[in-house]
Amino acid sequence: MRKLALSDELLLSIEKPARYIGGEVNAVYKDAQKVAVRFAMCFPDVYEIGMSHLGIQILYDMFNQREDVWCERVYSPWVDLDRVMRERHIPLFALESQDPIRDFDFLGITLQYEMCYTNILQILDLSGIPLEASERDWGCPIVIGGGPCAYNPEPIAEFFDLFYIGEGETVYDDLLELYKTCRKEAVSRREFLRRAAQIPGIYAPLFYETTYREDGTIASFTPTEDGIPSVIEKQVQSDMTNAPYPEAPVVPYIKVTQDRVVLEIQRGCIRGCRFCQAGMLYRPTRERSLEVLKQHASRMLENTGHEEISLSSLSSSDYSDLAGIVTYLIDEFQGRNINICLPSLRIDAFSLDVMSKVQDVKKSSLTFAPEAGSQRMRDVINKGLTEEVILEGAAEAFHGGWNKVKLYFMLGLPLEEEADRKDIAHLAEKIAATYYEEVPKDQRQGRCQITVSTSFFVPKPFTPFQWARMYTPGDYLGFAKTVNHEIKAMKNQKSIRYNWHQADETVLEGVFARGDRRIGAVIKEAYRQGALFDAWTEQWNYERWLQAFQTAGVDLDFYTLRERAEDEIFPWDFIHIGVTKNFLWREWQKAHRAEVTPNCRQQCSGCGAARYKSGVCMEQRAAQGGEAE
Amino acid sequence: MKVRVKFSKYGIMKFIGHLDVMRYFQKAMRRAGIDIAFTEGMSPHMIMSFAQPLGVGLTSDGEYMDIEVRTPMSSEEAIRRLNQAGAEGITVTEWKQIPEDKGSKAMTLVAAADYELRFRKGFAPKLDWQSNISHFFAQQSIPVIKKTKKGEREVDIRPFLYEMYVNAGTVYFKLAAGSEANLKPELVMDAYLATQGLEAQPFAYEIHRRELYADIGKDGKRKLVALGALGEDVPCA
Incomplete structure (x- = not known):
């Protein structure tokens, strides 16, 4: 029988003990003695939210494909367990091995929304890892952040050893190899971070310094050592069709927010809505081929037994063979009583027709x-x-x-x-x-x-x-x-x-x-005063935050x-x-004139994403014969 | 074809509640490629009903559910597939064809259950608590106070207590179960300990369900048979 970090009587006295026991179908178990790197992948919110996130499932699968890595999961203990863990000094543990997070080589935290920032501190605190990266030694895992909020990592920079800027599919292998080498050579933790900072897309906040003007705005932001890059380039998975995708995602026992197979048909969006961060961060728009999507859909349904499948993308209607994928799903799966979800469709004759086929x-x-x-x-x-x-x-x-x-x-x-x-x-x-x-x-x-x-x-x-x-x-x-x-x-x-x-x-x-x-000081102060799960209305306390701003000055x-x-x-x-910032400024000026910008397929607006030479930017080039950025 | 599936629930699965066990099996059926029948209508669901929910924290070797399959499958094949597609902590042990009529539903038939109860490590009373169990069972009536929404009410649980004995620290019960009368082992144990002037701490009991029974006796004479014994193994084609 599998060991559990928490006693039976404790598990029976808290809400939803299934959040903390692991052992789900398709969860990956390895021999901890036989792997070189132990990676704890964290979504800093409750299990049901974290388990619904596609990105973690992709990385979990990708890491575990490597024989030398065992990637496990960890989520925020809900406030009931949080209290008991603090009282009884129970260290935070990973779901699979139930081993303490502190003993891992890496703690990866995905940053999907800003309101989870105090939960990051909870994860570190319960794990027994110092909140400030500068106070950590080799006795602590390397704490690395990624995801959309990592594109402005500064408010939480002091809590992280590293940030991964961009899509996880690209340079993690380099980072893991570097880690193995550094541990073998017994270099200092700081030296490892220094070398990591030279991997494209990896940002090590420790090696940068900010100065401010009198009016409070930034005067300079510069590396503090030679060899540390002054610019971090976003990493992009250019070939989506051959990108890793989890064919056997973990199937939770309890009902989670996204209790279905999720099929990411494309990444990015051609639309260029001026308020939308995802629309800019994930440029250029890249599609997965219809053939590989069909394969993923049927394998994932077979391997999970889910009764529902959903398309995922920022704007499904812009997928070039939407009819192809939707028709396939209906023909293939509807007869087997599998629900089909088609979110983010533009309302038109086609979408109404398919929606009337898949829903009441x-x-x-x-x-x-x-x-x-x-x-x-x-x-x-x-x-x-x-x-x-x-x-x-x-x-x-x-x-x-x-x-x-x-x-x-x-x-x-x-x-x-x-x-x-x-x-x-x-x-x-x-x-x-x-x-x-x-x-x-x-x-x-x-x-x-x-x-x-x-x-x-x-x-x-x-x-x-x-x-x-x-x-x-x-x-x-x-x-x-x-x-x-x-x-x-x-x-x-x-x-x-x-x-x-x-x-x-x-x-x-x-x-x-x-x-x-x-802002880091404010987050720390609010956390000390009890702020946690700020995205949850019942836990939210604005007064406490205002107080924290005041205390932190x-x-x-x-x-x-x-x-x-x-x-x-x-x-x-x-x-x-x-x-580019130039393009964004031009768009800001056009907004003032209420002037629209055509989408990427209508006309290239020279945003700069073409430097990644992939997706829709290459379509454009094929059609227009190589327009400059 | 109607089929009765028997399974065990143990290990970490004891923390998975009844509704989630249902969800677990719905997905397991699909992974195992069992051609299960669905209800008609706008939101079809699998034809699957459980004999008796098992509380969170309990383990069991005697769980049953009835399903309907569109394509028959041999017991051997079905058990192999379901266990291959399953998680550690749930093992399917029987797959038996049962009669089609409504009266044969496990949920309607269930009349009694066997339980084992022991104290969790470190939770047993320090004093001798085992010696008087046979006296307790020998009583003609066992009044207990039952808390209901309307207040407290005294009921005699003795008619629903069919068997109770202790062996090497484990208490064995045979109790009435099902929709007509249902007696929980922890309630009986609490009542017994109370007669000894003892009280168990919260979460002190480790309870295991061994079997569920139907009553096929006539003229008010009880004759219990395991629910699985009412079906037939499906041979390989």
Whole structure:
């Protein structure tokens, strides 16, 4: 029988003990004595969230394909177990071996959202690893971060030995080999980090120094030693079709958020929405071939026994053979009672047709993401979606039998005015009116149900909006109030429901997203005061954070309320993602003129991602005969 | 074809609750390539029903579920496939064809269960707690206070206690089970310890279910047979 780190009586006294026992189908077990490197892969949130993440499953599989590496998983213990582990000094352990994390060679932490930052400290703390990287010796694993938030690692730089900037499929092998060599040569930990910093895409914060101007902005960011690169290049997996993909992902016992086979059809997005960080970070857009997708789909379903499969991408409708993959899934799997999920589809005749085949029209709802209420604002954010297209799509959907529509918008966008906010209500009203005009009374299933949801916009690094200011929580709630009032004044207001998000969380997310090294002290202070699981409403405490800013002597407004100047040095400027700062600035200027930029397939805009010579950039070149960047 | 599957649950699987065991088997059936039947309608689900849920923390050698398969498979083949596709902690031990009629459903038939109970390491009472079990069992009635939503109520559990004895620190029970009357071993043990002036700490018991039975006796005379004994092995074609 497998050993467990926690006693039976402890496991029986906490919520969902299955979070902590491992042993799931397709979990990988190896002999710890026979591997050279033990890697603990962490998602700093609760098991059900972490297990739903595709990136970890890819790396878990990729690492474990190597005979000399055993990669295991670790997630944040929920607050009930957290308390007991602190009281009884139980060290944090990996799910598979149940061995303490502290004894591992690497602790890899994926950074998917800013609100998990205090959970990183929890993971280190419970593992018995010093929070500050500078205090660690060879008795601690190498703590390495990756994922979207690693593109501005500065607020959490002091907690990490290394960051991996880019897609995990590319240089991990080099890093693991270097580690083995360094341990064999018995070099110092610092020397290992120094050598690691020379691998493309690897950032070792220890070897860099920031100086500040009197106004608080950055004066310089420079390496402190010779041989340390001043620029870190994003790593890109150029050939998606032959990239590693987990054919036998781990199957959790308990229900997790993403309880299905996930098929990543492409990476990146051709659209260039100006608010969207993923759309810039993952350029160039690269597709997996239809043939390999078919193979992955059937093998993954066979190996997991999942009853559902979902496409994954930023914009599935842009996959060049969408009809091919969707038809295959329906023909092959629907007869075997496997549900097919088709998220992020543009609403048109084709998508409505396939959706009516895979879901119960009466029960399901259609989702539109206009993101902004007025056409002017949609041009500002470069969301190439017109009111005409939305209303046509809605009319078509209503004729197809749907009567539930979900609409997603953002509030607090740069250049947004009162009238734009009110237009959110007007657009919802037009959609509701379309229903009553298009569907005769005797064919209606009661009222239509329009659900309007708004989130508050957070400017992110590496987007054209990285120069934009944010607002105060009071301002944000005022924006939501405007929308709410206007919806209440609509003729069909009874068919429209409105939800909005918390405002103070948005502000903190904004600080973390564009923060610098000085924010680390605030995170540490808030953690000491008990902040944890900040992404969970029931754990969230804004007052505690405000207090932490005060104690750490950091001015929150500096990070949020200030519009940045063209020449400001951003904390993340030393990272190069292909897309240039020049291009982003041009886009920021075009936003001011409400000018749209065509998508990558229509016309190359020279963003800079073509230097990776892959995906859509190569299509362009084939078609246009080699246009310069 | 209707099939009764018997399985054991042990090791770390004891922390997996009943609903998750159902989910586990739904996925295991697909991995094993069992051609299981689905219900009709807009959201079809596998035809699969469990005899009696097992609480979190308990292990068992006597779990049963009834399923319906569209393509028959031999017992040997099905057991091999399910165990190959399974996780450590669940072992399928029987695959038996059962009659088609509704009255033969495991969930309806279950009438009694065997349990073993021992104290978790370090949780046994210091004093002798074993000697008086036979006296306790010999009583004509065993009143216990049952807490319900409406308050407390005294019930006599003796009619539902069919067997109870101790051997080398393990207490063996045969208890009424199912929808009509269901007696839990920890309740009986608590009642016994109380008569000895003892009280177990929380999570002190380690409980193992050995078997589930149907009652095929007539005229009020109890005759228990294991649920699996009501079906027939499916031979290789």
